[in-house]
Amino acid sequence: MSLNAVAHLNFHGEAREALEFYQSVFGGQLTVATYADFGMPAELPGATNVVFGQVVAGNGFRVMAYDVPGEHAPAAPGVPSTRRENGTTITKEPFFLSVSGESIEEVTPLWEGLAKGATVIEAFGPAQWAPAFGMLADRFGVTWIVNVPAAY
Known part of the structure; x- marks a missing residue:
């Protein structure tokens, strides 16, 4: 049996931009499906947000991401907590x-x-x-x- 743990990142409207950025850094194949692709009416807010996205590269890099549905306050800019x-x-x-x-x-x-x-x-x-x-x-x-x- 073989297991594979993959990071799944949660965003609030930035998932596509983040995935495109990670693809530019690591290479690989980008896959994105939106809420509209899964049947949400295109005129609703958030329909173009990512319901499923991933970058998979031949070098072993893989990350998944999506946009959490619903209204959210934008992330506060500032110094990271680390x-x-x-x-x-x-x-x-x-x-x-x-x-x-x-x-x-x-x-x-x-x-x-x-x-x-x-x-x-x-x-x-x-x-x-x-x-x-x-x-x-x-x-x-x-x-x-x-x-x-x-x-x-």
Whole structure:
């Protein structure tokens, strides 16, 4: 038996933009279905929002997302709740997404892509525990760790 855990991100009207952004960073195939595609009358608010979306790339990257239905206040802009302090990570976030690669050359373009419009929490570079590590909150508020694990 084989299992595959995939992050499923919840947005409030930004799912398509986020998925397109992630596809631009990681490559792969983008699939998007809207509430209208599933039968919601096109004239209703939210009909063009994403009911199912995903990016699947040949390099192993996969993420799913949708727009939570209903009226929602837009996300408050500001500083992410995750920060580095005295060598430790302090956060109120329930999860981070982690992307690991075999080499610095492999993951550097991913870091650079995710960093566009992001808040860098820990700059990408050598770390005590890894050849390369970085943490950021992307422009959609998703916290990412990009790293090259140490060889043990």
